[in-house]
Amino acid sequence: MGTPRPLTKKQVVEMVSRGESLAGMDLRGTDLSGICFDQADLAEAKLAECNLARCTFREADLRAASLWHSDCTDCVFDGANLEEADLDLAFLDGCSFRGAKIRKAIFPLTRISLTTLKNAVKTGKKLRMERRPSDD
Secondary structure (H helix, E strand, O other): OOOOOOOOHHHHHHHHHOOOOOOOOEOOOOEOOOOEOOOOEOOOOEOOOOEOOOOEOOOOEOOOOEOOOOEOOOOEOOOOEOOOOEOOOOEOOOOEOOOOEOOOOEOOOOOOOHHHHHHHHHHOOOOOOOOOHHHO
């Protein structure tokens, strides 16, 4: 049988548009830029090293999802559940987190202070990060 082939961006868009769950799916390294994941079930999904630039995750379930080292430039996480999610090494410039649940989530705290992050959750102010050579 072998290993199943990873889903394409088109397949992911079709699944989301049909309201199918992406919980636990392995999408590591996929270009998913610009997809609307609003209210999608992405609990425990593996989104590490993905291009998620300009995606929206309004009220999405991202509990325990891995967004490790992903490009999340200009993403909208407003109202999302990010509890226990791993966003370490993610590039979060321009992201908004208004009303997001972030308990036990892992963030790149060497580059964004917890105070700034909590303020972004409360006010909706977008985060600012500078790109480092290791972000590429």
